[in-house]
Amino acid sequence: MSKRDDLIAKYAADIKDKLGLSPDAALLTKVVIGCGPSIYNADAETVAASDPEELERIKQNYLIKKLGLKDGPELMEAINAVVQKYGSANRNKYRAVVYYMLCTHFGRQSAYA
Secondary structure, three states, X not given: OOHHHHHHHXXXXXXXXXXXXXXXXXHHHHHHHHHHHHHHOOOOXXXXXXXXXXXXXXXXXXXXXXXXXXXXXXXXXXXXXXXXXXXXXXXXXXXXXXXHHHHHHOOOXXXXX
């Protein structure tokens, strides 16, 4: 297995174990590929959920630019809901998992078609 395949398996386990959901493997793979090389960097692989600037970057660069959503308060509400569901006890909130959850929350799987 490649390093990316190992990471996809790790993220799928995170979604299943920490969020109690069954991940769509094909969509998760596309989200991971979309994250690019950031998943191989320990710092960039995770989301600093307590940093408002980081959450704003997710809103601007992922939700608005990648998923094509219109800016509004519901975007930050969704980010906060995903972070809360992930749980404050989970120190490592993986970027690919957060992006996957946001993509499914907004029903924007077509962005990866």
